[in-house]
Amino acid sequence: MQLVRGSLGKYLRIAEISLTNRVVYLADHFTSSMFLILILFIFSQLWKTVLGGGQIAGLNATGMLWYMVFTEVITLSTPATHRTVSNDVKSGDLAYKLSRPYSYILYYLAVHCGEFLVRLLTNLLVGAAFAYLTMGSLAVEWDKLGWMILGLALAVAINFLMNFSLALLAFWLEDNRPFFWIFNKLVFIFGGLFVPVEAYPAGLRFISYLLPLRYGVSAPARLIVNFEYGFLWQMLGGQIVWALLLSLLVSALFRKGVRQVHVHGG
Amino acid sequence: MFMEVKRTVRFLLQYFSANLQSAMEYRGAFISQIIFMFLNNLMLLFFWWVLFTKIDSLNGWSFQQILLLYALAAGAYAFQALFFAGSFSLSSTIAEGRLDFYLTMPRPVLFHVLVSRSSAAAWGDLAFALTIFIMAASPSPSMMLGFLALCLAGGFVSTSFSVLAHSLSFWLGNSVGLASQLTEALLSFSLYPEGIFSAVTRLVLYTLIPAGFVSYLPVRILSEFTLAHAALMAFFALSISLLARFVFYRGLQRYESGNLVVINAAD
Numbered sequence: 001m002q003l004v005r006g007s008l009g010k011y012l013r014i015a016e017i018s019l020t021n022r023v024v025y026l027a028d029h030f031t032s033s034m035f036l037i038l039i040l041f042i043f044s045q046l047w048k049t050v051l052g053g054g055q056i057a058g059l060n061a062t063g064m065l066w067y068m069v070f071t072e073v074i075t076l077s078t079p080a081t082h083r084t085v086s087n088d089v090k091s092g093d094l095a096y097k098l099s100r101p102y103s104y105i106l107y108y109l110a111v112h113c114g115e116f117l118v119r120l121l122t123n124l125l126v127g128a129a130f131a132y133l134t135m136g137s138l139a140v141e142w143d144k145l146g147w148m149i150l151g152l153a154l155a156v157a158i159n160f161l162m163n164f165s166l167a168l169l170a171f172w173l174e175d176n177r178p179f180f181w182i183f184n185k186l187v188f189i190f191g192g193l194f195v196p197v198e199a200y201p202a203g204l205r206f207i208s209y210l211l212p213l214r215y216g217v218s219a220p221a222r223l224i225v226n227f228e229y230g231f232l233w234q235m236l237g238g239q240i241v242w243a244l245l246l247s248l249l250v251s252a253l254f255r256k257g258v259r260q261v262h263v264h265g266g
Numbered sequence: 267m268f269m270e271v272k273r274t275v276r277f278l279l280q281y282f283s284a285n286l287q288s289a290m291e292y293r294g295a296f297i298s299q300i301i302f303m304f305l306n307n308l309m310l311l312f313f314w315w316v317l318f319t320k321i322d323s324l325n326g327w328s329f330q331q332i333l334l335l336y337a338l339a340a341g342a343y344a345f346q347a348l349f350f351a352g353s354f355s356l357s358s359t360i361a362e363g364r365l366d367f368y369l370t371m372p373r374p375v376l377f378h379v380l381v382s383r384s385s386a387a388a389w390g391d392l393a394f395a396l397t398i399f400i401m402a403a404s405p406s407p408s409m410m411l412g413f414l415a416l417c418l419a420g421g422f423v424s425t426s427f428s429v430l431a432h433s434l435s436f437w438l439g440n441s442v443g444l445a446s447q448l449t450e451a452l453l454s455f456s457l458y459p460e461g462i463f464s465a466v467t468r469l470v471l472y473t474l475i476p477a478g479f480v481s482y483l484p485v486r487i488l489s490e491f492t493l494a495h496a497a498l499m500a501f502f503a504l505s506i507s508l509l510a511r512f513v514f515y516r517g518l519q520r521y522e523s524g525n526l527v528v529i530n531a532a533d
Contacts, residue, residue, distance in 0.1 A: 034447050042458050049325055049462045056320060175295060178302045185309035194313050201319060 010102060011110040018114025029119055033126035036072055040127060043068055043194070044134045057199035062135040063225050064195075069127040070221035071193050074152070077119035078159050081112045082167035082180065089170035095261060105164065105254060112160045141227045151220040151232070154239035158216040161246035168250065171257030186211075192218030212242040277373065278381050282349060285384035296386050303390025304397075307340055310457070311398075325461030331485055332459060333402035338416060338488075339456040339481040341395035345421025346428070347388030350380040353425045354449070356432035361440040366523050376514045380425065403488065412491075416484040419503040423479045426503075426510035427452050433510075436517025448475070456480040476506065 022029070047061040054060070059067055085108060088094040097104055131138070166183055169176040187193060190204075190213040197208035197218050208214045219235040289296050311333070318329040327335075346353060359365060359379060368378045399405065399413050431448040434441045455477035460468055472478035479502045487495045 031443060035450060038447075038451055038454055042454065042462075045464065045467065046458065046462045050317065050321060178298055181302050181306055185306055189309060189312050195316055199320070200316060 011106050014102070014107060014110035015114040015117075018111040019117055020114075022115050022118035026118070026122065029122040030126065033076075033123055036076060036123055036127050037130050039072060040065065040068065040130050041134075044131075057196040058226060059196065062131075062138070065131050065135045066138040067196060067221050067225045068194060069124075069131045070224050071191070071217050073120060073123040073127050074155060074159070074217055074221065075187065075191075075193060077116050077123050078156075078163070079112055079115040079119065081108050081115075081160065082163040084108070085164060085167035086170040086176060089168070089257070094258075098258065098261070105250060108164065109157075109160055113156065116156055138225065140224065144227050147232055148220070148224050148227070151223050151235055151239065154236070154243055155216045155220045157243050158212055158239060158246060161243065161250050162212060162216065165246065165250050165253055168253040168257055171253075171260055187213050187217060190214060191216060192222075196222050198222070209238070212238075212246065215239045215242050274374075274377065277377075278349065281381040282384060289384070289386035299387040300390040300393065303387040304394050307336070307391060307394040311336060324459060327459040327461045330402050331489065333398050334485045334488055335459060335481050336457065337395045337399035337402060337413070338420060338484045339453070340391045340398070341413070341417030342420025342424050342456070342480050342484075343453065344388045344391035344395055345418055346425045347385035347391065349384065349421070350425045351383035351385045351388070352380040353428035353432065354385075355383070356380075356429060357435040357440070357442045357445040360432070360435040360517075360521065361442065363523055365518075365521055369523075375518065376429065376511060380429070409488070413488065416487060416499070419499055420480040420484055422503045422507050423476055424449075424452060424456075426506040427476060429510035429514055430506075433514050433517045436520045451475050452477055452480065456482075476502070479503065479506075 044065050047064045050056075051061040051064065056064065088097060094104070097107070100107075162183070163180075166176060166179050169179060190197070190208045190211050192200075192208065192214055197205055197214050200208060208218070215235065215238045219231075219238070223232060223235060314329065314332045317324075318332075322328075324332075352359070356379060365375065365379070368375045368382075371378060395417065399410075403409065403413075405413060428445075428449050431445040432441075434445060438444070452475050455471055455475055460471065460478065460482040463471065468478070471482070479499060483495060483499055487499060
């Protein structure tokens with residue numbers, strides 16, 4: 001028990017250091033939120049024109065914009081940890097990190113979480129302020145906040161694991177960037193970045209429900225905007241299954257990849 | 267005058283050819299970049315496809331016009347990225363004192379900086395623009411020429427806007443972030459139909475952030491050609507190009523060399 005607590009404390013400390021490092025660049029984070037305002041402005045105009053008083057997937061124009069606030073906040077707040085991991089593998093820095101007294105994967109998960117939290121707060125502040133001023137408030141069911149935070153936390157883990165597994169392809173591929181380009185666009189489609197996947201034609205909706213992307217972006221955003229217990233259980237079930245499967249995949253890829261590392265000293 | 271134009275075009279093509287050969291040195295990476303960029307753009311259309319399964323028209327804009335919008339925006343971007351990719355990094359070139367190299371050369375500084383780089387992935391944008399245009403309009407040869415001319419004019423507008431945004435570095439110091447946000451805004455607005463925007467926003471989009479001249483007006487010209495619209499397009503493209511040139515050279519008077527020893531090589 002003592003060992004687990006000590007080990008957990010180590011990663012919490014790493015997350016805290018990562019968070020503190022990002023707080024130094026708080027102004028930078030607010031500046032980069034300008035893109036969020038731009039895209040929210042465009043979509044506030046779009047949904048007002050398209051929906052008027054109507055709905056898509058059970059959401060009216062205000063609901064659609066708030067949905068987008070949360071999907072964009074999740075996506076924009078996800079740090080580019082995969083880039084650091086790819087660089088570690090390509091540059092050989094991985095060899096130094098392997099010898100340190102921590103798990104390489106958990107170290108980056110902790111760094112990822114710390115940075116995500118700072119970005120989340122700045123982006124959410126900017127996005128929510130914009131949505132409130134242009135479209136009005138969102139009726140959040142505050143007593144369900146715990147469930148929403150749990151869904152968001154699992155989404156962070158799933159997004160980290162998906163990115164990490166792609167980054168580990170650097171063990172075998174010279175340039176893994178094209179996979180990230182396509183991955184980002186798959187997030188756009190099957191992650192439901194602009195529209196809830198519930199608005200898709202049946203076939204595509206079915207595929208979205210099977211893939212992990214929806215559980216990392218669309219589902220937690222939809223839950224916050226329109227809380228339903230049935231939706232919550234389906235989402236949590238999918239998130240837990242995908243978090244486990246992706247954890248197994250990442251650890252298998254990492255073990256296989258590390259076997260190829262040759263350390264020559266220096 | 268004619269000889270000067272000829273020399274300039276030859277200079278542009280020499281740089282273009284050198285950049286292309288350099289990109290093609292890694293043939294596999296070059297082809298994969300083109301394919302991935304094509305797919306990347308194609309996926310952007312997915313949102314509109316889903317939306318148009320729910321609605322018939324968006325304030326007068328049909329799905330076919332959205333396709334034209336994307337073809338023209340991608341075409342304009344492709345022209346900028348293929349011929350004038352130096353415009354994307356102009357502010358860092360200014361802020362880091364890397365203009366010294368161009369100042370010592372017997373060529374117009376701005377033109378030289380702009381043509382010095384070319385993006386290989388932009389071939390994917392060009393392929394996307396042509397494919398989508400052919401699918402959406404089944405064009406005649408003359409219409410295809412008109413499309414290319416509009417992409418070229420749009421490319422001049424977006425390049426000039428980039429030069430204006432990045433030239434802020436002469437006055438503000440390192441303003442890479444601001445310049446990239448402004449150029450990002452131009453690109454983002456040019457990918458959404460003007461029908462969704464209010465009158466005030468449209469005014470901005472035909473003046474301060476001229477997305478209207480990158481894609482909206484060109485779509486109108488292709489859909490319902492009028493000489494007045496074509497003349498307005500040509501006039502605006504020429505005017506903003508001259509304005510960008512004027513602002514850049516005014517800013518250049520404030521440029522201070524960093525006395526850096528710089529090797530001018532492609533990234």
